[in-house]
Amino acid sequence: MRVKLKINGKKVCADIDPDMTLQKFLRKQKYFSVKCGCETSNCGACSVLLDGKPVLSCSVPAVRTQGYEIETLEGLQKEAEEIGAFIADEGADQCGFCNPGFIITAIALFREDPCPSDEKIRIYLSGNLCRCTGYEGQMRGLIRYREQRRAV
Amino acid sequence: MKELKVVNRPVRKKDAMQLLTGQPVYTDDLIKEPCLIIKLLRSPHANAIVKDIDTSKALALEGIEAVFTYKDIDQEQERYTIAGAAYPEFAPYDRLIIDRHVRYVGDVVAIVVGEDEKTVDRALKLIDVEYEVLDAVLDFRQALDNKTVIHPEDNWKILVDVGSDVKRNLVAGSSCGMGNIDEVLGRCRYVVDRTYHTKATQQCYMEPFTTYCEMDPYGRLHIVSSTQIVFHIRHIVASALHIPKSMIRVTKPRVGGGFGAKQTAVSEIYPAFVCYRLKKACKLVFSRKECFTASSPRHEMEMHVRIGADENGIIKGIDLHTLSNTGAYGEHGPTTVDLTGHKSIPLYGKQEAFRFTSEVVYTNHMSSGAYRGFGATQGLFAVESAVNELAALMHIDPIEFRLKNIVKEGEIMPAYFNEPLTSCTLDRCLMKARDMIGWKEKGQRRVLENGKVRSLGVAIAMQGSGISSVDVGSATLKLNEGGFYSLIVGSADMGTGSDTTLSQVAAEVLDCNLDHIQVFSADTDISPYDSGSYASSTAYVTGKAVERCATELRNKIIRAGARILECDPENCDFDGEKVFCEDKSVSTEDIAYASMVFSNDSLEASVSHSSKTSPPPFMAGACELETDLETGEVKVIEYVGVVDCGTPLNPNLTRIQTEGGIMQGIGMALSEDVNCTSKGNVIENSFMEYKIPTRMDVEKLSVEFEPSYEDLGPFGAKSIGEVVINTTSPAIQEAVYQACGKRFYELPIRAEDIAMAEKQKNR
Numbered sequence: 001m002r003v004k005l006k007i008n009g010k011k012v013c014a015d016i017d018p019d020m021t022l023q024k025f026l027r028k029q030k031y032f033s034v035k036c037g038c039e040t041s042n043c044g045a046c047s048v049l050l051d052g053k054p055v056l057s058c059s060v061p062a063v064r065t066q067g068y069e070i071e072t073l074e075g076l077q078k079e080a081e082e083i084g085a086f087i088a089d090e091g092a093d094q095c096g097f098c099n100p101g102f103i104i105t106a107i108a109l110f111r112e113d114p115c116p117s118d119e120k121i122r123i124y125l126s127g128n129l130c131r132c133t134g135y136e137g138q139m140r141g142l143i144r145y146r147e148q149r150r151a152v
Numbered sequence: 153m154k155e156l157k158v159v160n161r162p163v164r165k166k167d168a169m170q171l172l173t174g175q176p177v178y179t180d181d182l183i184k185e186p187c188l189i190i191k192l193l194r195s196p197h198a199n200a201i202v203k204d205i206d207t208s209k210a211l212a213l214e215g216i217e218a219v220f221t222y223k224d225i226d227q228e229q230e231r232y233t234i235a236g237a238a239y240p241e242f243a244p245y246d247r248l249i250i251d252r253h254v255r256y257v258g259d260v261v262a263i264v265v266g267e268d269e270k271t272v273d274r275a276l277k278l279i280d281v282e283y284e285v286l287d288a289v290l291d292f293r294q295a296l297d298n299k300t301v302i303h304p305e306d307n308w309k310i311l312v313d314v315g316s317d318v319k320r321n322l323v324a325g326s327s328c329g330m331g332n333i334d335e336v337l338g339r340c341r342y343v344v345d346r347t348y349h350t351k352a353t354q355q356c357y358m359e360p361f362t363t364y365c366e367m368d369p370y371g372r373l374h375i376v377s378s379t380q381i382v383f384h385i386r387h388i389v390a391s392a393l394h395i396p397k398s399m400i401r402v403t404k405p406r407v408g409g410g411f412g413a414k415q416t417a418v419s420e421i422y423p424a425f426v427c428y429r430l431k432k433a434c435k436l437v438f439s440r441k442e443c444f445t446a447s448s449p450r451h452e453m454e455m456h457v458r459i460g461a462d463e464n465g466i467i468k469g470i471d472l473h474t475l476s477n478t479g480a481y482g483e484h485g486p487t488t489v490d491l492t493g494h495k496s497i498p499l500y501g502k503q504e505a506f507r508f509t510s511e512v513v514y515t516n517h518m519s520s521g522a523y524r525g526f527g528a529t530q531g532l533f534a535v536e537s538a539v540n541e542l543a544a545l546m547h548i549d550p551i552e553f554r555l556k557n558i559v560k561e562g563e564i565m566p567a568y569f570n571e572p573l574t575s576c577t578l579d580r581c582l583m584k585a586r587d588m589i590g591w592k593e594k595g596q597r598r599v600l601e602n603g604k605v606r607s608l609g610v611a612i613a614m615q616g617s618g619i620s621s622v623d624v625g626s627a628t629l630k631l632n633e634g635g636f637y638s639l640i641v642g643s644a645d646m647g648t649g650s651d652t653t654l655s656q657v658a659a660e661v662l663d664c665n666l667d668h669i670q671v672f673s674a675d676t677d678i679s680p681y682d683s684g685s686y687a688s689s690t691a692y693v694t695g696k697a698v699e700r701c702a703t704e705l706r707n708k709i710i711r712a713g714a715r716i717l718e719c720d721p722e723n724c725d726f727d728g729e730k731v732f733c734e735d736k737s738v739s740t741e742d743i744a745y746a747s748m749v750f751s752n753d754s755l756e757a758s759v760s761h762s763s764k765t766s767p768p769p770f771m772a773g774a775c776e777l778e779t780d781l782e783t784g785e786v787k788v789i790e791y792v793g794v795v796d797c798g799t800p801l802n803p804n805l806t807r808i809q810t811e812g813g814i815m816q817g818i819g820m821a822l823s824e825d826v827n828c829t830s831k832g833n834v835i836e837n838s839f840m841e842y843k844i845p846t847r848m849d850v851e852k853l854s855v856e857f858e859p860s861y862e863d864l865g866p867f868g869a870k871s872i873g874e875v876v877i878n879t880t881s882p883a884i885q886e887a888v889y890q891a892c893g894k895r896f897y898e899l900p901i902r903a904e905d906i907a908m909a910e911k912q913k914n915r
Contacts, residue, residue, distance in 0.1 A: 017270070032181040033174025035408075037358045038440045042839035045358060073174035084172030088164045091804030094812070095647025096171025097358035097408030103172060122847045129839065131356045131409055132647050134815030135847045137808045 005065045007031065008075025016062050022048070022055075025062035026072060033073035033100040037129070044128035047101035048072050054108040056127075073100045079107045086145040092137030094130075102128040106142060115150055118143065158659040158666055159867045162804035165649045166671060167406065177406040179362040179378050180437055187364070188217055188434035190423055191272045193262035193279055194446060195254035198288035198516035198832030199300065202252050202261060202281060210275035215267040218430060219279065222252040222261075231307055232391035234417040235483035235521070236384035238622050238683050240311040244323060244482035246303055249392055249425055254283075255302055255480035256518050257832045258446035265426050265434060288516040290832055292452060292477035295321045295513035302480065302514040314486040323478050324486035324512040328493075330566045331505030333458075336469040340460025344542045347456045348534035349898040350881075351826040352449040352477070353819075355523050356844050357646075359408020361419035361438040361447065365427035368401060373428050375402045380414045380644045381684035382674045388417045389424045400424075403675045410646035411816070412522030415686040416448040416483060444837040448521025449826070451488050451512075452477040455534035465548050467557045469505040470497045470535065476512040476527075479519035485512040488522070492531030495614055495768070497567035499535075499578075501559035506567050516832055522686060524813065525877045528615055529820070533899065536611040536882030541895060550610050550886065551586050555579060558612065561860070569620065571765045575860035575870065578612060581772040581794040585610070588792040588854055589774040597890045605781060606789065609887030610774045613878030616766035617862075617871035618689035624762050625694030626680035627701040629658060631709060631755040633748060635741035636668045642682030643694045644674050648809065648873060650690045653801040654698045657866045661702035663728030680758050688769070688871030691801055695866035697761035704757040712755060713738050716746055767862045769870045770796040773814070773879025779891035784907030786888065788818055790852040793876065796860050799868035803857070810855045810876045817880025819845045825900050 004013045007029065016025060023046040026034040034057055037045035041059040048057045049071035073080050080103050087093055087103075102125065109116055109124045116124065121142050130138065170177055207219040225248055235243035250260055262279055266272040287300045295302075303318050310316055315325035337343055363377040373395075379385055382402040390397040407414065423436045438447070458471040474492040478485030493508030523529075543550040559565060561576040586592070589608060596608045618625075628640040639658050645651040655669040662668075673679060682694055706726055713731025714721035716738045723733050730737040747755045776789040793810050800806035823843040827835045836842040861868035881899055889895045894909045 032176035035178075035359070037360070038839045040440065040838045040840050043358065077173055080173040081169065084169060087172055088168035089162075089804075091162065091165060091168075091649060091802065091808045093165060093168045093171045094649070094808060095358065095409040096167070096406060097178065097647075099172050100174035103174070126847045129358070129844060129846060131358055131411070131816070131844060132812045133808050134811035134813075134845075134850075134853055136811045136853045137804075139847075 001063060003063055003066050005067065006069040008071055018063055020062045021058050022060040022062045022065055023057035026057060031072040031074050035097055035100060037097065044105065045098050045101040047104040047128065049104060049108060054105045073104055076107055083107065083145055086141040087138060090137040090141045092133045092141055094132035098128060098130045102130065102138065115146060156660060156867065158656045159801055160799055160803065162802060163652065163656065163666055165652045166655060167651065178359055178408055179364055179376055179405055182376060182405055183364050183435055184366065184433060186433065188265050188267065188432055189269050189272050190426055190434050190436040191264050191276055192260050192422060193264060193276050195257060195259045195261050197254065197283055197285050198257050198290065199286040200254050200283040201286065202254065203284050204282045205262065206280040207262065209278040210264065213271055213275050213278065215271035216275050217265045217267065219275065220250065220263040222250045225250045227252055228307060229394065231309065232388065233483060234388055234421065236381035236415045236417065236684055236686065237487065239387065242312050242314055242486040243484065244308060244310040244316065246308050246481050249421055256516050258518055259480065263422050263426060288832055289321065290516055290828065292475065292513055292515045293454065295515050296511065302516065321514040322511060323482045323514055324489065325510065327509040329505065329507035333469050333471045333505040333507040336505040337458055337460040337471060340468050341463045342542060342546050343458060343460040344538045344545060345458045346538055346541065346897060347454060348537060349454050350452065350530045350533055351899060352452045352520055353523065353824045353826060354444060354449045354842060355411035355413040357409030357411055357413055360440060360443050363419045363423045364435040365423040366433040367427065367431050372399050372401055373424060375400065375420055375424055376405060377402065377420050378407045378414060379404050379420065380407065380410045380646055380686055382644065382676050383642060383681055384684055385417055385420050386676045389420060392421045393425055393428055395428065401677045404644050404673070407644060407646035411524045412526065412686060413448050414646065415522040415684065418447050440839065441837050444842060445834045446518055448519065450523040451485065451520040451527065453492065453530040455492060455531065457534045457538040459538045459542055461542055461546065465546060465553060465556055466502050467500045469503050470500065471507045472497065472535065474510040474531065476510065477515050477517065477520065478512050479515055479517040481519035483519050484522050485520065488527035491527030494568055495528035495616065496531040496535035498565040499559060499612060499614055500557045501563050502557055508567065524816065524874050526687065526874065529878050532613050532878045533881040537885045540882065540886040551582055551591060554582060554612060574767055574864065575798060575862040576770060577796040577858040577860045578770040578772065580858040581770055581796055582612060584794045584856055584858055585772040585774040585792050588856065589776055589790065591774065605779045605891040607777050607779065607887045607890035608774060609883040609885065609890065611879040611882035613771045613875055614768040615688050615871060615875035615878065616768055617692035617865065618763055618766050619687045620766040621762065621764050623683045623687060623689045623693045624760050625682050625689065625697040626758065626760040627694065627698040628680050628756065628758040629701050629705045631705065631744050631747065633744055635744050636670060637662060639669050639671045639698065640679055641673045641694055642679035643690045644685040646685060649802060649805040650685065653691060653805060654695060656801055657695050657698045658702045660867065661699055662706055663726065681760065688874045691869050692865045692871050693761060693763060695801065695869055697759050699866040700761055701757050701759035704759060705755065708755055708757060709740065709743055712743050712747060712753065716743065763864060765864065767864060767870050769798070769872060769875045771875050771879055773883045775883045775887050777884065777887040777891060779888065779906065781892060781910050784903035784905065786822055786903065786906065788850045790854060791818065791850065792854045793879065794856045794858055795872065795876065796858050797872040798862040798865050798870035799859055800857055801869050806857065806872045807855050809872045811853045813876025814853055814880055815845050815850065817877045818850060820899060821881040821884040822900050825902065
């Protein structure tokens, strides 16, 4: 079936199978920042923005995105660099596989609340698993990012 | 000593921003179209013979390119192993690409190749298999001398004598010791005698096993894979396919986490086989379920510990027997088990005797592999838990007890192959951890107003730095036009940041900015030989190779500069920017140019390095838990880790390694459970059931370093990657005991176990 949507500001029209997930669709469209880590909506590696809200693209049927706007990290490079720099300064990027999903969710968080509490950061990002860092380095980076934004 | 300018600095990883902005750098992002899709039909039985298999319906589907079964594999040919290890491997050659005899739920029955995923999925369902189901061995305690022999075939073989007796399901058996342990323990006033059980926990790298294969322009097989071991993959694939090694090239792009899992050729063989047969590009991406059910987790082990101390609180001897479950294939079984003893017993330096015996058995589970800690984690859970219990029996503070008994710098470690301890600050690590957790002020147990219990626990750990007299690390460095350097290595940065730390070592020696080092890893056609990134070897072994290589290149640059300046090289020096002699100088850039015009000398160096010893890093870990005795819920309030990894090459990265290792250890201790059904199916086969810690599960991790200086390592460095997972489960076991008065001898310690224990106590 045919689906029309916007991806990173670009109009896309594609013929897809009805059971195709958004995650598979986006990778097929060569948005490779969208990862597959689990297939069961547990890891957060496939997070994208659907009309500005973070969703797990592995559990969204692509057909349901008809008329919506999707943003992947490819379309959010400036914000990714801004937040990412603080993670890089902690060495908390590590293997990097969870990074795009984690950064997407962090972008959504800071758009929603420019000054989230530590607790809110933890809760908001709790669906983004990371096996390398133990989360502390990511937290340190996000807290410094918040403090820098607050100072500005 | 010269002040360090680049080493020991918390610089960013060189690939950080590419990773953080989601660039296509992993295997599955780099695939060229067209690319055939491979999926594997897996056995639903734990032990069976494929009597017949009918693939005609699958082959009739449009878009299906090929289906391979046991009929395509000569069952009598020489077998191979998928364990990544230096030749000659200790692993038995017990695998065929497709074996008619399937030995665990998930063993490969057929390889299906097609144009797209959906068609291949459909084809998998159309294959008819007739099985002769055999009795399965699922309890590893029943494996030895079981009437079911898991490898009855005649073409099983092993290259090294590790005490195997395959007809008894015994993969390996060994014993070693010093003195008369029975006599020494008999004299001890206090003895703890316990049996501990750890399960086959999973590494949970975020990037699933992924391999892409294509034929290169020279008609050779090019394997692109998420692996820690490019050179071993070349060896393994050549053995499996029975083709010359010269026909194979292996490249590793960015790796989305390994933790040891990718030290085994879990996914590479199948696409390599298909690509070589069909001469067409293809890929295999494991589902997460396959990662949980058909991969290479930690070895399940049972450890019987006897440990004794005299009336003065001196540990006199440790007797350890380990039974290890390797699963259906041998792989890393014979080697992991050794670390349970050799990386736990040596921690205590006043022993008069020790004994360490082990058995590794085949069962009908997926085979185990390498996971951070590699046996030391299991051994230290047992021995360190026993040490805590011994301290409690003697009414001695467990930290004071350890300070009295631990091994010290300068001592010989009999249970560590008699290696001398050349660098160690374990005593300072322990004292710092004690202060950081507030051990003295808080006390080991206190009840809060709301009835919950706060409790403390402690443990220590060691690991190695590479495998003594085995591991080889190499580096090639060249000076390029423009005055920058290329560093080429064969180790695999799987997210640890080793590409960056190795570059830091090179930059330090060459007196240059880190940006002037461009790094490449790893490709068997390009990189100098490296055994691979495992056994905590990269910083210490490859790092030293880089240091020596950079020193050699530095000397070549000085000689080249001296020729241009027409000076004696003895009178010249190099400051990174120029070679100079009194008031004359020539820039690095001009030296590089000169090497490219009418030159007979290359400004390149290539060095291999091995170490006769494996200097251990150390760690002290202490935790504070909050336990709700009513529900059994345990919350980690804080985990403190203090590490001696020698000089931290990059303090940011050693810190993150430590935090990550502690968190994996917390998962192993409290939530990561592995069970199987009576048929041998793994129950926890997704992140829904297999519970790794999330951001919400731990309140605070606090990490500090007490660096020693290891003369044999690059700029004093030892390893960091593995030691950091080892203190967590025994420290938590102790704190849980302090909270509820019951010691648990099996991991994980689940909330329901604690709640049930409380209930029974109150009855």
